[in-house]
Amino acid sequence: MKILIISDTHDNKAFFKRLGEWLTDRELDTAIHAGDHISPFTIDWMGEAGIKMLYGVLGNNDGEVKLLYKKYSDKNWILKDLINDFEIDGVKIAVTHGTMTELPRILAESGRYDVVVYGHTHHKHLEWIGNTLLLNPGEACGYLTGISTYMVLDINKMEVEEVRLNL
Incomplete structure (x- = not known):
């Protein structure tokens, strides 16, 4: 099974549009969002992009937290x-x-987890710590680095594909 790993989308509608195009014809409908969605309407964009299941955390810039929880729920x-x-x-x-x-x-x-995902830094990071894969997909929004990045984790093989999108 493959899982989309994203973080720091920061309301970038162009990213979600391109993500939806990229997901077409891919068997990838489960995602992890490591925070900084910013506005609750981005949750609708995740669904429009083809995501069927999303696991997320709040980031330090997320607003309207009650509505974010409602959109997820x-x-x-x-x-x-x-x-x-x-x-x-x-x-x-x-x-x-x-x-x-x-x-x-x-x-x-x-050692309690096979995979630990985080965001916040806007920089990609991939490291094995013992038997645990620690990863940061970078910034989906592309605002700080000029590059929109995310990862796809194959949990059966424990392999990671790094993806860059031109926005």
Whole structure:
């Protein structure tokens, strides 16, 4: 099973439009969002892009938190505040935004998870810590680096594909 990993979308509608085009003809409908959606309407864009299941966390810039929770809940998606941990096909995953800069590494070093996902820095990062894969998909919005990035995680093979989108 493959999972889309994104973070720091920051209301970039062009990203969601291109993501929807990229997802066409791909068997990829589960996603993880590591925070900084910004506005609740971006949740609708995730659905329009073809995402059927979304696991997310709040970021330090997310506004209208109650409506973000409602948008997730209306779609039976799961949004948490600081840490969202769950299991998919036997793979234990933790997601945090990364505002508390040491938390992603602490979660990875705990050995409790197979995968730890974080965002916040707007820079890609991929590292094995023991048997745990620690990853940051970079910034989907492309505002700071000029490059829109995200990752696709194959949880059966524990392999990561890094993707760049021209916006």
